[in-house]
Amino acid sequence: MLQSEIKSSFIDLGLFLSQFEFENYQLNPIVKHNDLFYNEMIDLISLSQSHNGWFTKDNVCFALQSWAKALTEYNLDKWLNPYNFTIVEPKKIGLILAGNIPLVGFHDLLSVLISGHEAIVKLSSNDQHLVKFLVKYLIALDNNFAQKITFIQGKLEGFDAVIATGSNNTSRYFEYYFKDKPNIIRKNRNSVAILTGNETKEELEALAEDIFRYFGLGCRNVSKIFIPKEYDFTLFFESIFSFGEIIHYEKYANNYDYNKAVFLMSNFKLLDNEFLILKEDESYASPIASLYYEYYDNTASLNDKLKEDAEKIQCIVGKNNENFISFGKTQKPELWDYADNVDTIDFLINL
Incomplete structure (x- = not known):
């Protein structure tokens, strides 16, 4: 897939997600595949708290709106333009995602795909449904995504590099198990x-x-x-x-x-x-x-x-410091606000 095609699909995904504001769902007739996914998304939002007691309707909709605002052509271009993707040699990237808040691992999946790699995804037991649903929507937009994304439940195998997020305890296991592969290991912060x-x-x-x-x-x-x-x-x-x-x-x-x-x-x-x-x-x-x-x-x-x-x-x-985040903005990160200040795209294009 060309990066332009991948980017276009994520822009369409953002438009789809923009319909689901808390207590104010608004069907947009220009959104692709609403006939297949709009009602299913509403059902998934309603059921999310039964899947994970912390995933209330309010918080799930907040996460969806955050991604809707992030996945615009302007934001994607601003994020990606500084990088040279011509040097990328496509590889298989293992992703071990967290599940503490809705869609917390989706940025890693987006980064892998937009860089031209394939993703082997191990979801957290706490967030088993939302990421899969968004992937299903992407595949409906472009069936080539089906060859780019694989979900697994057991042992992570057949990967060239890995991005893993976990606790301080699990990170020690990750660091040992993945020591022979290029990796980003995230701990508690x-x-x-x-x-x-x-x-x-x-x-x-x-x-x-x-x-x-x-x-x-x-x-x-x-x-x-x-x-x-x-x-x-x-x-x-x-x-x-x-x-x-x-x-x-x-x-x-x-x-x-x-x-x-x-x-x-x-x-x-x-x-x-x-x-x-x-x-x-x-x-x-x-x-x-x-x-x-x-x-x-x-x-x-x-x-x-x-x-x-x-x-x-x-x-x-705080305020009066360019390195501080403004009050009320911590859960509204931009695409270029990398977890742990580790540049995921730079890591992926230089494998």
């Missing part, structure tokens, strides 16, 4: 926000989106905030109040109750607004329904700490 105490209510409301979207399960979700000494939490708690309905979701509530009980039994000092627990902690990975915080003395020492811990951090949210 978390995102943080740096607050100064001068944030507006609007900025903190946007930060709440970074904290609560996908119930905080993504590596791009803010799981910890850094705050100056004598920080006043009043405006912070007022600003996140609109997300209070999250406590009515049973799985989240169960985690809230459990983690609060564990913290209290350990006699930790907590801040609590009845749907989010704040705990002072130097770690980065806070449990579901909790947010860690840590005080800093000055920005210079904080920047040194963050550089030292760079391999633990996915995103830094």
Whole structure:
């Protein structure tokens, strides 16, 4: 397949996905194959929570809309133009995908295909249906995709390189098993926000989106905030109040109750607004329904700490720094925002 043909199919996929906004589905008559896939997509959205209890209709639609906005001709061109794809020798790329949030591994699949390679895909048990559905739609657009994508359930074999995402524990297995092949191995990472105490209510409301979207399960979700000494939490708690309905979701509530009980039994000092627990902690990975915080003395020492811990951090949210992500934007990455800051396309074209 020519890259132009692959790109065209993904643009069509983006247009198809744009129809499925939360509580506002709008059938677009110019979208290809709606007769085959539109109603099936609606059914899949409705069933997603039965497949994975964390995949609510709201979060699945948010993921679909994120991809609809990403898969435009402008974005694809901006992403791909800097690269020289003429040097690519097509290979078989093994993909071991995560499943913590809807379609979290789709960028790797897109990168493999747009680079001219074939994908051997091992899906997470937590996200078995959404990726397969999008692939089925791509095949309907162009049957050549059927020869480019293979799903497997067992052992990953017959690959030339691998991109694998997992926990810190599984990454050690990946690093050993794939040590003789070119690879990208992703481990646990978390995102943080740096607050100064001068944030507006609007900025903190946007930060709440970074904290609560996908119930905080993504590596791009803010799981910890850094705050100056004598920080006043009043405006912070007022600003996140609109997300209070999250406590009515049973799985989240169960985690809230459990983690609060564990913290209290350990006699930790907590801040609590009845749907989010704040705990002072130097770690980065806070449990579901909790947010860690840590005080800093000055920005210079904080920047040194963050550089030292760079391999633990996915995103830094804040302002007045070109390397920071704006409040409310962590779960709206661009195609060129690579996980772990590892350029996937560069890796794939230089195999």
